[in-house]
Amino acid sequence: MLFRGDFVSSKRLGDLQILHDHLVAVNEQGVITHSEPATSASSRHLLQSDEPKTEIPPGSFLIPTFCDLHLHAPQYLYQGTGLHLPLMEWLNQYAFKAEERIDGDPVLAQRVYERLAERLLESGTGAVVLFGTINENANIILAKAMLSRGLRAYVGKLSMDISSRPTYKEASAQDSLTNAMSFVNNCRALCSDLPETLRTVEPILTPRFVPTCSDKLLTGLGELARDKQLRVQSHLAEAHDQVQWVLQERGVEDIEVFERNGLLTSRTIQAHCTFLPPPSLHKLAHHGTSVAHCPLSNAYFSAEPFRLREALDIGVRVGLGTDIAGGYxxxxxxxxxxxxxxxRMREGQRVIRGDEGRALSIDWKEALFLATKGGAEAMGIQSGIGTFTVSSPFDAQLVRLITVGGTGVGSLDFFDSQTVGGKWVLTEELVEKWWCLGDERNREGIWIQGRKVWPER
Structure with missing residues (x-):
């Protein structure tokens, strides 16, 4: 398959690359085999071949799909409601109840998860890290929903042997460990008969967070992660009430609990981390642990913003998360x-205080990197995702800015000519306009591993 047109990507933090009239060739395995200007000799040779061709029309461009590093799949059931309580109260009033309901109703689970997969694709998300529920069967339904739509997904069965809701926990640490390994094996079995390039769903160990996991359970999960080379996800230093609970119950901060149990690794993604001071951020960098930055849910449940600039400056891998339903x-x-x-709010406060040092704000180009290549690196998925380079999987979304008649699509309006010499030209300014104002109305197609997965054929 050949794709000809404009391509946009961010290979490095703060970098934006626009490739005009570019040609990308994708083989049957969904891997990019050619990426050069359409006018090069090798590109002209390919264009003369019988390879199927997709022309990206003027006013449109291809950009990598987004990565969502933190989403609670069962909480999609009540997305957009119940955001008025502190974190620990919110879990009891909303989260645990919804998850228990999903576990007890396979029909409802399938409805919610199939719709979730569709909504993710509509939003341009091609890779996602999912918190599931306790029940293995419900998590297999979740994994199948993601696999059937071609999404890249890490699916996590919750491990929790402690709970403020007595009906929503596992019987013991040993039961929880047995259940976790059972899910890992059965989730992997879903993809075992598929070609390697189509094995887009994987299990991930998921201790919910320190307040719901005994030390015995965390120790066992750390051993599983090490022995089976499994990925891990959890919540770390998210909210004031959660941080204080851990200090009172365990006598140390939760980052120390994770570290001593072997759960801070280069295969770990920790969500939030808003209460981590600089020394703890250095600890994440040392272990190679990634952070899922969820700014919307942090506004609701954290009394502190995440130290994003500081984390990036010391080499912590960071991606973005929606944190449904803590984020709406x-x-x-x-x-x-x-x-x-x-x-930018943090930078404003720095200036008012008169603090010296580097600016704390990030710009839209840096955010785009976090949502694409940076997020893929933080997830640890296939090398090259988030770029249009040779040997990389072709994960892309088609974005349209202007109709054939020259009218802006969706919320975009254009009052000046975007043409040069009679030809429409994609500029950095236009990409920024889409970044600020664009939505699902601008999205016309999603490809993952070279397969068009949205809209459904």
């Missing part, structure tokens, strides 16, 4: 904008 929007474009907004 499933759209990573919103998360990008919110990340910039929060960082």
């Amino acid at each position: 929007s499933i759209d990573i474009m919103q998360a990008m904008r919110q990340a910039v907004t929060v960082s």
